[in-house]
Amino acid sequence: MASSPPLPAVLALADDLSGAAEVARALGGPVRLCLTTPTGGAAAGAHDLVVDLNTRHLPPADAADAVRSALGSGRSGAPGAAGPGALVFGGPGAYGLLYKKIDSQLRGNVAAEAVAYAEGAEALVIAPALPAARRTVTGGVVHVDRVPLHETNGWRAERATPPRSVAEAFSGLPVRTIPLEVVRSELPRLEAELKSVVASGAHPAPDAETDADLDAIVAAALRLGPGLRLLGSGGLAGALGRALARPAVPAPAPPSARAAAPLLVVAGTAEPGVARQIAHLTALGMRHLPLEPAELMSGAVEIRAGAVEVRAGDAPVDTVLSIDGSAGLHPGGGRALSAALAALTTAWPGRPDLVLTGGETARATLDALGVRELEPVDEIHHGAVHSRTPDGRSVVTRPGSYGAEDSLLRIATALRPHLAATPAAG
Structure with a gap:
C-alpha cells in the first residue's frame, strides 16, 4: 500500500503571545511556539511553527515590516527585520501552509499586517469569527x-474607534463578503465563489457563525491551493487543525516538584469581569493584591501593596496581582502597565x-524573564493555554477578554489541584 503524502507543515504568525499560544494548541499536533523568528535552517522541520511577532502595539509600518521579515522580505534595520537565514516561504525546507492570526475583535494593526501578508499571494481568505x-x-x-462590534465596548482600552465592518477594518485591501448562505451551501459552490472573488481582484471574507462554517471555509480554501493564504482568529486556526488532522500530542507529564512553587496570577486586563474571576481565587485562600496604576507605573510598589509586603525568603504564597481600575483606565496606557507588571513579576x-x-502582559513578562520559546502542553479551557518554559516553569496564557466567571479558578486548580480542596483562610 502506498504511504500517504506527508502533511504540510504550517508557519503561523501572531501579533501577540496569548493569540500565538491559542493558535499553537488549535493546530493540534507537535508545534514550536517561538517569541523570536528562528533562522531558516534551524526552524524548518516536521513540527508546525507559531511565531509571536509582538506587533499589536507597534506603529503600523513597523508591524507590517515584521510580517515581511518573518517571511524573508523585511527592510533591513527595521524592528524584527530578517537577517541572513531568515524564514523564506517557498524556499528549501520551508513551510507548506501559511496562517496569519488576527484578533477576533479586529484590534491591532490588522490592515497594515494584512497588506504585508498578502504580498506574493493570490489572495487572503479573511475569517475573524470565533x-x-x-x-x-x-x-x-x-x-x-x-x-x-462597533456598538460594544470591546475597544474601550483602544485609542481608536472600532470598525463598522470587516471591509472597513482592512482598508488598503479590496475585500468582498461571501454571505452565510453560500458558506453553508455545497462545497463546490463555496469554492466557485472564492474563485470568483479572487478573479475579481478582491480578497474573500466569508461570513461565519459556527465552527462548521469555519470548517467549510478552510476546506474550500485548501482545495484551491497554497496561493490562498488564511487569515483569521483562533477559530479559523482550529478549523485548519481539524482539516490537517495532526497526530495527537502526548498527554502532559504529571506535575513535578515545581508543584511546591508558588503560583502567581497576573491579571493584566481591563475587562470588567476579572473582579468576579479573582473572587473565586480569594475564596480558595489565595492572596489578592490590587495595584493602583499610577503607583505601579511609578515603581513605588516594590513587591508590596497596602499592608501586605512580600520579601525574598518569605514562605511561598499563592497570589493574584491585578490592576485597580476603580479610578478608571486611560486608553492607550496598557503597554506601560504591562511593562510595570512584568517588572514586578x-x-x-x-x-x-x-x-x-492579556497577550501584552504575557509577552512583556516573558521578555523580562528571558524566555524565547514555549512548549504548549495543554489547553485548560478555550484560549487558556498551559505551556512550559525550557527550564520547566509552567506558564498559562489567556487573552484578557476571554473566560467565564470561573476561568481563573479552572486554571489555578488545573495547575494546583490541591487548591480545590483547600478551605479559605479565616
Missing part, C-alpha cells in the same frame, strides 16, 4: 454576543509558576 467566544461575522460585520520571590492574562 464561535467559542460568541464572536461571529454576518453581513460582513463582526458581532459579539449578537451585537455589532520578574522580581517575585520563589520563581513562581505564572498565569498571565
Whole structure:
C-alpha cells in the first residue's frame, strides 16, 4: 500500500503571545511556539511553527515590516527585520501552509499586517469569527454576543474607534463578503465563489457563525491551493487543525516538584469581569493584591501593596496581582502597565509558576524573564493555554477578554489541584 503524502507543515504568525499560544494548541499536533523568528535552517522541520511577532502595539509600518521579515522580505534595520537565514516561504525546507492570526475583535494593526501578508499571494481568505467566544461575522460585520462590534465596548482600552465592518477594518485591501448562505451551501459552490472573488481582484471574507462554517471555509480554501493564504482568529486556526488532522500530542507529564512553587496570577486586563474571576481565587485562600496604576507605573510598589509586603525568603504564597481600575483606565496606557507588571513579576520571590492574562502582559513578562520559546502542553479551557518554559516553569496564557466567571479558578486548580480542596483562610 502506498504511504500517504506527508502533511504540510504550517508557519503561523501572531501579533501577540496569548493569540500565538491559542493558535499553537488549535493546530493540534507537535508545534514550536517561538517569541523570536528562528533562522531558516534551524526552524524548518516536521513540527508546525507559531511565531509571536509582538506587533499589536507597534506603529503600523513597523508591524507590517515584521510580517515581511518573518517571511524573508523585511527592510533591513527595521524592528524584527530578517537577517541572513531568515524564514523564506517557498524556499528549501520551508513551510507548506501559511496562517496569519488576527484578533477576533479586529484590534491591532490588522490592515497594515494584512497588506504585508498578502504580498506574493493570490489572495487572503479573511475569517475573524470565533464561535467559542460568541464572536461571529454576518453581513460582513463582526458581532459579539449578537451585537455589532462597533456598538460594544470591546475597544474601550483602544485609542481608536472600532470598525463598522470587516471591509472597513482592512482598508488598503479590496475585500468582498461571501454571505452565510453560500458558506453553508455545497462545497463546490463555496469554492466557485472564492474563485470568483479572487478573479475579481478582491480578497474573500466569508461570513461565519459556527465552527462548521469555519470548517467549510478552510476546506474550500485548501482545495484551491497554497496561493490562498488564511487569515483569521483562533477559530479559523482550529478549523485548519481539524482539516490537517495532526497526530495527537502526548498527554502532559504529571506535575513535578515545581508543584511546591508558588503560583502567581497576573491579571493584566481591563475587562470588567476579572473582579468576579479573582473572587473565586480569594475564596480558595489565595492572596489578592490590587495595584493602583499610577503607583505601579511609578515603581513605588516594590513587591508590596497596602499592608501586605512580600520579601525574598518569605514562605511561598499563592497570589493574584491585578490592576485597580476603580479610578478608571486611560486608553492607550496598557503597554506601560504591562511593562510595570512584568517588572514586578520578574522580581517575585520563589520563581513562581505564572498565569498571565492579556497577550501584552504575557509577552512583556516573558521578555523580562528571558524566555524565547514555549512548549504548549495543554489547553485548560478555550484560549487558556498551559505551556512550559525550557527550564520547566509552567506558564498559562489567556487573552484578557476571554473566560467565564470561573476561568481563573479552572486554571489555578488545573495547575494546583490541591487548591480545590483547600478551605479559605479565616
